[in-house]
Amino acid sequence: xxxxxxxxxxxxxxxxxxxxxxxxxxxxxxxxxxxxxxxxxxxxxxxxxxxxxxxxxxxxxxxxxxxxxxxxxxxxxxxxxxxxxxxxxxxxxxxxxxxxxxxxxxxxxxx
Amino acid sequence: xxxxxxxxxxxxxxxxxxxxxxxxxxxxxxxxxxxxxxxxxxxxxxxxxxxxxxxxxxxxxxxxxxxxxxxxxxxxxxxxxxxxxxxxxxxxxxxxxxxxxxxxxxxxxxxxx
Numbered sequence: 463x464x465x466x467x468x469x470x471x472x473x474x475x476x477x478x479x480x481x482x483x484x485x486x487x488x489x490x491x492x493x494x495x496x497x498x499x500x501x502x503x504x505x506x507x508x509x510x511x512x513x514x515x516x517x518x519x520x521x522x523x524x525x526x527x528x529x530x531x532x533x534x535x536x537x538x539x540x541x542x543x544x545x546x547x548x549x550x551x552x553x554x555x556x557x558x559x560x561x562x563x564x565x566x567x568x569x570x571x572x573x
Numbered sequence: 574x575x576x577x578x579x580x581x582x583x584x585x586x587x588x589x590x591x592x593x594x595x596x597x598x599x600x601x602x603x604x605x606x607x608x609x610x611x612x613x614x615x616x617x618x619x620x621x622x623x624x625x626x627x628x629x630x631x632x633x634x635x636x637x638x639x640x641x642x643x644x645x646x647x648x649x650x651x652x653x654x655x656x657x658x659x660x661x662x663x664x665x666x667x668x669x670x671x672x673x674x675x676x677x678x679x680x681x682x683x684x685x686x
Contacts (some may be wrong), residue, residue: 492671493671494671494672496674496675498675498677503661503680503682504679504680505663505665505677505678505679505680506616506663506665506677507677508674508675508676511672511674513672547615549615549616553671553672554671555670555671555672556671558623558629559604559623559667559669559671560606560618560621560629560631561606561618561621561665561667561675562618562632563608563615563616563617563618564615565614565615566615
């Protein structure tokens with residue numbers, strides 16, 4: 463299973479952009495890069511995903527390196543509600559799609 | 574409303590008893606998953622199922638069992654063989670395509686005393 467590596471924790475000031483990095487050096491050509499976030503005592507919620515090109519949605523942007531060995535989740539203007547654990551995971555486009563989570567990055571937002 | 578429902582939210586059991594956690598989805602998703610989360614830790618995969626009547630062990634399947642008799646249901650039984658069953662359990666579902674998002678339930682917090 464391809465693995466991802468993220469920093470344990472990060473801090474950011476409210477109303478500033480946040481860049482959350484993820485390394486996935488063993489990614490295969492059929493792996494999609496997904497991001498989820500989890501608030502305390504809740505189930506994870508989907509944030510964004512991509513394959514090769516950068517992606518934008520109402521929640522965030524995903525920047526994928528040209529060699530696909532790393533990616534960055536960008537929150538354009540952090541709010542206190544963005545404080546959560548962010549998980550970067552790889553999903554393989556075949557039947558053995560296990561959805562394996564790493565430890566994630568705990569994001570602290572400073573008011 | 575479409576979604577994935579876990580019940581109950583909180584569950585207490587005595588040591589040595591089996592307990593079954595419910596997970597139901599009405600999203601018509603083929604794939605379903607069970608995870609365990611301990612305090613301050615990430616999610617660990619227990620079992621997953623890509624299709625009805627088929628399921629696979631995840632990384633920590635020992636002491637757990639599942640069934641997938643219906644597409645919308647994927648119950649998890651925590652057996653007495655599970656040595657540390659107290660944890661937060663999360664269920665998820667997804668279309669069987671890696672290009673789509675997975676949906677998670679709100680979890681069941683199991684406490685064994």
